[in-house]
Amino acid sequence: MKILVTGGAGFIASHITDAYIAAGHDVFVLDDLSTGKKENINPKSHFFEYDINDCEVFDLFKKEKFDVVNHHAAQMDIRISVKDPKADTITNVIGGLNIYEAAKAAGVKKIIFASSGGAVYGEQDYFPAEEAHPTNPCSPYGINKLVNEKYLFYYKQVYGLNYVALRYANVYGPRQNYLGEAGVVSIFINKMKCGEQPVINGDGMNSRDYVFVADVVRANVLALGDNAAGIYNIGTGIENDVNFVFNELKKLTGSNAEEFHGEAKAGEQRRSVISYKKIETELGWKPIMRFDEGLKLTADYFMNLK
Numbered sequence: 001m002k003i004l005v006t007g008g009a010g011f012i013a014s015h016i017t018d019a020y021i022a023a024g025h026d027v028f029v030l031d032d033l034s035t036g037k038k039e040n041i042n043p044k045s046h047f048f049e050y051d052i053n054d055c056e057v058f059d060l061f062k063k064e065k066f067d068v069v070n071h072h073a074a075q076m077d078i079r080i081s082v083k084d085p086k087a088d089t090i091t092n093v094i095g096g097l098n099i100y101e102a103a104k105a106a107g108v109k110k111i112i113f114a115s116s117g118g119a120v121y122g123e124q125d126y127f128p129a130e131e132a133h134p135t136n137p138c139s140p141y142g143i144n145k146l147v148n149e150k151y152l153f154y155y156k157q158v159y160g161l162n163y164v165a166l167r168y169a170n171v172y173g174p175r176q177n178y179l180g181e182a183g184v185v186s187i188f189i190n191k192m193k194c195g196e197q198p199v200i201n202g203d204g205m206n207s208r209d210y211v212f213v214a215d216v217v218r219a220n221v222l223a224l225g226d227n228a229a230g231i232y233n234i235g236t237g238i239e240n241d242v243n244f245v246f247n248e249l250k251k252l253t254g255s256n257a258e259e260f261h262g263e264a265k266a267g268e269q270r271r272s273v274i275s276y277k278k279i280e281t282e283l284g285w286k287p288i289m290r291f292d293e294g295l296k297l298t299a300d301y302f303m304n305l306k
């Protein structure tokens with residue numbers, strides 16, 4: 001298949017690009033390198049340094065006639081979205097629309113979209129949340145992920161453009177950006193590596209469902225299949241609090257940092273954990289990586305990084 005991966009210089013989508021290329025697909029990467037890195041881009045892909053809002057996107061779609069578009073390019077930091085909801089909307093909603101309009105015009109068969117299983121549900125009524133759980137996002141980022149899902153539903157109803165929206169839990173693993181404010185595992189490891197003090201926001205008892213990037217990649221491979229359609233949670237159904245993650249990483253990195261608590265951040269829910277039963281039943285996906293093993297692999301990766 002001919003596949004365009006947006007955000008393919010970033011953490012998650014660079015791993016997806018690698019897997020698609022390994023499976024024999026012809027892969028194009030579109031990324032503005034705002035948080036992505038050139039060294040993440042698979043050399044066997046065709047790279048275009050565009051913003052998803054650029055009008056050149058339409059020419060690229062018209063010329064290349066992609067079968068599938070895997071849309072991961074986004075402003076992915078909840079706190080930035082709280083500080084500047086308009087900027088978040090320009091990238092995450094208007095940018096998405098530019099991609100979907102170009103896809104519609106060029107006859108793309110399917111869009112795979114990176115949604116968020118933490119942010120679209122907001123504070124959960126029950127645990128773990130399945131896909132039918134009410135969606136009450138508590139950040140502009142979460143609202144905008146949900147808006148994309150609604151647009152994809154619209155494009156399917158009105159134009160027959162197929163889609164899969166994967167609602168990820170907290171993804172972690174090698175290549176995750178540690179310079180921003182999102183991605184607690186990579187941020188803590190890199191602070192510990194440099195002998196700096198990691199800051200736990202709030203009391204550290206807020207919990208998240210941590211899913212390893214290789215498991216997320218397998219879901220994106222399954223999402224290419226004709227039997228994959230609609231919305232799926234991609235998580236583990238297991239929650240861990242931030243203090244636990246901090247202490248596990250301390251052991252793995254040999255750090256002697258003490259727990260240090262800063263202020264809690266707006267826009268973040270207290271507990272977040274999602275059920276993967278739907279995708280397990282329909283597509284046979286389930287998480288394989290145990291959290292302790294995934295943390296070790298991630299810590300080893302960053303500790304050995306020059």
Ligand SMILES: NC(=O)c1ccc[n+]([C@@H]2O[C@H](COP(=O)([O-])OP(=O)(O)OC[C@H]3O[C@@H](n4cnc5c(N)ncnc54)[C@H](O)[C@@H]3O)[C@@H](O)[C@H]2O)c1
Nearest residue numbers: 007009010011012032034035036051052073074114168171
């Ligand atoms: N990391 C997580 O835990 C998580 C959880 C749920 C959903 N997601 C979603 O998965 C996707 C990938 O996230 P990630 O963690 O790999 O982040 P990332 O920042 O590493 O990747 C995003 C990529 O998009 C590119 N990009 C940003 N704005 C762009 C624009 N306007 N035009 C073109 N490219 C642009 C960046 O340069 C980067 O390479 C995002 O859509 C994010 O919202 C991530």
